[in-house]
Amino acid sequence: MTQPHDVTDQTIRERLIPFPKAHFLAASDLNPFVTPQLLDLGDAFVDFNRQSSKALDLLHGRTVVNLFFENSTRTSSSFEIAAKRLGADVVTMPVASSSVKKGETLIDTAVTLNAMKPDILVIRHSASGAAELLSQKVGCAVVNAGDGRHEHPTQALLDLLSMRRAFGDVTSLTVAICGDITHSRVARSNVALLQMMGARVRLIGPPTLVPGDADRWGCEVFHDMREGLAGCDVVMMLRLQLERMAGALVPSTREYFRFWGLDREKLAWAKPGARVMHPGPMNRGVEIDSDVADDLDVSLIQDQVEMGVAARMAVLASLSARWGDK
Numbered sequence: 001m002t003q004p005h006d007v008t009d010q011t012i013r014e015r016l017i018p019f020p021k022a023h024f025l026a027a028s029d030l031n032p033f034v035t036p037q038l039l040d041l042g043d044a045f046v047d048f049n050r051q052s053s054k055a056l057d058l059l060h061g062r063t064v065v066n067l068f069f070e071n072s073t074r075t076s077s078s079f080e081i082a083a084k085r086l087g088a089d090v091v092t093m094p095v096a097s098s099s100v101k102k103g104e105t106l107i108d109t110a111v112t113l114n115a116m117k118p119d120i121l122v123i124r125h126s127a128s129g130a131a132e133l134l135s136q137k138v139g140c141a142v143v144n145a146g147d148g149r150h151e152h153p154t155q156a157l158l159d160l161l162s163m164r165r166a167f168g169d170v171t172s173l174t175v176a177i178c179g180d181i182t183h184s185r186v187a188r189s190n191v192a193l194l195q196m197m198g199a200r201v202r203l204i205g206p207p208t209l210v211p212g213d214a215d216r217w218g219c220e221v222f223h224d225m226r227e228g229l230a231g232c233d234v235v236m237m238l239r240l241q242l243e244r245m246a247g248a249l250v251p252s253t254r255e256y257f258r259f260w261g262l263d264r265e266k267l268a269w270a271k272p273g274a275r276v277m278h279p280g281p282m283n284r285g286v287e288i289d290s291d292v293a294d295d296l297d298v299s300l301i302q303d304q305v306e307m308g309v310a311a312r313m314a315v316l317a318s319l320s321a322r323w324g325d326k
């Protein structure tokens with residue numbers, strides 16, 4: 001007999017909505033009306049994923065192709081798990097051994113894959129705008145899993161889901177995004193989505209790692225952690241992306257941690273009960289101390305990983321509903 005807390009196929013279908021756009025390329029593809037509905041769907045998938053049976057047929061007969069031109073563990077695996085739990089056929093393209101390594105362009109790859117009639121393409125690429133370019137060349141839904149410094153919209157959605165489950169209401173939150181803002185697509189997507197939903201966002205980091213136009217993002221900008229963290233409900237730390245830096249933008253990782261790495265002392269500057277987030281992968285002892293990252297009373301980092309599968313299931317299912325029978 002089905003228990004009241006069980007999530008059934010019918011439960012999911014009752015919450016399923018068509019995605020507002022044909023593709024999910026940026027946080028701005030969402031809106032204040034549809035985002036809470038997607039989060040409700042994500043909530044249902046969280047409960048569903050905690051059940052022993054995790055098989056649905058919402059994407060039965062659909063093909064999802066994962067194109068990851070950059071290394072990824074969390075995002076790639078969560079998209080693959082999400083698609084499989086929805087019943088899709090999943091192809092994860094090994095870029096390292098593909099024709100891309102032989103000189104094939106992104107457009108050539110898109111045209112080739114499009115001829116195979118996939119239903120959803122998930123792409124991560126080092127070039128900003130790659131996902132949008134791909135969407136113009138294929139006849140299926142495209143999901144941006146991170147393009148250069150530009151956007152990572154599903155990360156912002158799963159972060160919002162994590163915050164809503166922790167706090168209930170996100171509209172009254174003050175969220176500090178700290179660290180390497182300049183090179184962070186996560187920061188850009190989170191700023192856009194959090195502000196869309198009414199949250200107050202602060203950016204904190206060294207002057208060399210905060211964009212010169214950050215004051216035009218609608219955020220408060222701080223270069224001092226104590227000042228920036230005062231009164232914050234959420235402290236979101238970002239990875240120091242050394243691989244994207246041209247030249248030395250910080251004196252050393254040791255000095256960086258001293259001034260901008262999150263430890264117990266700095267966390268105490270935030271509001272009592274503040275929660276800690278990090279999109280991963282973490283550089284322990286650089287942007288965050290293990291003592292903080294591993295404390296489940298304050299850290300939402302493991303929640304973010306779990307929410308990643310649920311949020312991406314919501315995105316894939318709603319995009320499939322949007323496209324219907326092509």
